[in-house]
Amino acid sequence: MPRIVIIDDHPSTREGLISRIDLEADLQVCGQADDVNDALELIRRQQPDLAVIDLSLKTGSGIDLIRMLKADKLKTHVLVWSMYEDTLYAERALRAGAMGYINKVNATDAIVDAIRAVLKGDVYLSPEMSAKVLHRVVHGKDMLRKIPSEALSDRELQTFELIGRGMKTADIASSMQLSPKTIETYRSRIKEKLELDDMAALAREAVHWVIENRE
Known part of the structure; x- marks a missing residue:
């Protein structure tokens, strides 16, 4: 059974996501944290299959945490979920080492799909952001x-x-x-x-x- 950790600085938000994931018989939450240091220690200890990480943490940035995980060469996949629009931070998160980005506003219906996609090794983005990334690859960033x-x-x-x-x-x-x-x-x-x-x-x-x- 895939094991998941939730990294978010709002207790009610973490509990809500955990409750949603617990509805899935084949997914298991094995830990949670609210800041960078505790999250890094948790992930190193638990070696989960997936970490769902918010960008704004109690101490530090989710982007920094993702970079630390990548530097440690941990096998844990990362899905970012944030209140920020994906046009602001999605590409930045992917460059840091995440494999998906989902806006919390749209997460209720799509979060499980996003989790399953990233667990399979696929990149998960909104259709609009996927189109933007492809356009950027074709036309460059100067504009x-x-x-x-x-x-x-x-x-x-x-x-x-x-x-x-x-x-x-x-x-x-x-x-x-x-x-x-x-x-x-x-x-x-x-x-x-x-x-x-x-x-x-x-x-x-x-x-x-x-x-x-x-x-």
Whole structure:
């Protein structure tokens, strides 16, 4: 019987997903965690067939966790489920090592299908995202280079989002467990990559992006 772990920082969300999976006679949840370190320890210990991972965890990023699992060369498949639209993070998650991405809004009916697809070794994406990925392969990425989700690195995008949520440099540094100097470096890189005139323009752009892509 395939064994699954659930990594999400909301207890009620984890319990809801566990209850849904438990309805399937041939699937078994063998553990759960809410942050990166506990999740990594759990997966190393349990060696599950599949980890369902949220992008926003109690401490750290789901993307970072996926990279750690890949670096450990663990055989556990990864399915990302998140409140973020797949157009923002799906390709990023796949590049990190995930084999599927599903939006929580659409997960009620599709989550079991997504789990079964990834367990078989297939890549699971929404039809719209699959078409976009294929279009990107054929036509390249230049046309979307200035979109934050395309132009920025994972850490830069996380910083950009937190700026858009009104957080100051010190608070962002604390949240990301980095130094304020590193966050200032990210700010400068973001400004350059998005071709913004100054930090005020960066803040406005970040707020606008968060409003457009809010959970």
